[in-house]
Amino acid sequence: MEPLFPDYFLVPHKKEYITHPEKREKGKCILCAIRDREEGIPAYEVYRGNGVVIILNLYPYTSGHGLIFPERHVSEYDELSFEEMVELNKKVLQYMRLLRIVQRPKGFNVGFNQGYEAGGSIEHLHFHVVPRYPRELNFIDLIGKTRVLLEPLDQTLAALRRHLEVFEEDPFLPKAE
Numbered sequence: 001m002e003p004l005f006p007d008y009f010l011v012p013h014k015k016e017y018i019t020h021p022e023k024r025e026k027g028k029c030i031l032c033a034i035r036d037r038e039e040g041i042p043a044y045e046v047y048r049g050n051g052v053v054i055i056l057n058l059y060p061y062t063s064g065h066g067l068i069f070p071e072r073h074v075s076e077y078d079e080l081s082f083e084e085m086v087e088l089n090k091k092v093l094q095y096m097r098l099l100r101i102v103q104r105p106k107g108f109n110v111g112f113n114q115g116y117e118a119g120g121s122i123e124h125l126h127f128h129v130v131p132r133y134p135r136e137l138n139f140i141d142l143i144g145k146t147r148v149l150l151e152p153l154d155q156t157l158a159a160l161r162r163h164l165e166v167f168e169e170d171p172f173l174p175k176a177e
């Protein structure tokens, strides 16, 4: 079956960004380079703390599409220590709360792709958190088969960074509503 958004999935410079050797230390993975704040590596960092980094996906599926990854280079979920697993999941919950405050999505797709065969293009384990909104598909998405983002990444980032207090709340406690 033809993918719904072939142009989106075949962003030509994405491969270059992931594989470009001279842009970062040889053989180093892109998420490790972002973690180390290497020069020339574009990164929209929302938050980092307790061994976890949250960035906006450069090729977002929707506005606010975040990548959440452990600072330690781990390629499989069961390589995480119990503490890392708890912390990573905590950040997933906190990021979802952050998106709820700022972007008001109506739903989420959350998960990770482990291994090339599963669609993972980066070996460093990372969760995707994709907020979903009503009436996401517009005329151009369907006719032009190209995703159109209504908001530039730096604007999304600035809006999200105004509510970093969510990372101080314990997401495992029941919501005070």
Ligand SMILES: [Zn+2]
Binding pocket: 029, 030, 031, 032, 033, 072, 073, 074, 124
């Ligand atoms: Zn890595």
